[in-house]
Amino acid sequence: MTNAPGLTSRRILVVEDDDYMAGDTAAALRGAGAAVLGLCPTEEATRDLLQRQHPPTLC
Template sequence: MPAATKTERQNLAGRRILVVEDDFFLASDAARALREAGAQIVGPIPRSAPALDVLARDGVDAAVVDINLGDGPSFELADALKRHGVPFVFVTGYDEILIPERLADVVTVLKPADMKAVVLAVAGLLD
């Protein structure tokens, strides 16, 4: 992955980004790319329940969320992020038609995800 640009580093510098992904390699790649752009990574966390605990306890500036965390598509975490006013990006292999209307405005990066696209999407949320 190309190095993060100066603008991306400024946008993500010191920002706490929650990474919720059950695929170890994708989670590691996303965390590394975001960290290289200056973010402080929370996680990666492979399931919704612990991510909800982190959200309630610690708060975050933004999140990268997979729709399927092992038990099929779920939007519980996405709904909680919305309620807390935390911007987030879906990174998923699912077609966007599966995303409920209430979450249709969420930026989606399709798998196989380009980590540069993930970093740009998160940086765009925090502009």
């Protein structure tokens, strides 16, 4: 991601059922400046995390 636009101040939730892919994606996003809210392998896990964290806006 050397030529990728900066993601500073962006909050991103990674939804991926493959642990290796989720980890690599999160690492790349962090490297670009994003704050990774979490890694969720299922829709249910995603909903649970969003209910607990209550992010003000999702983009």
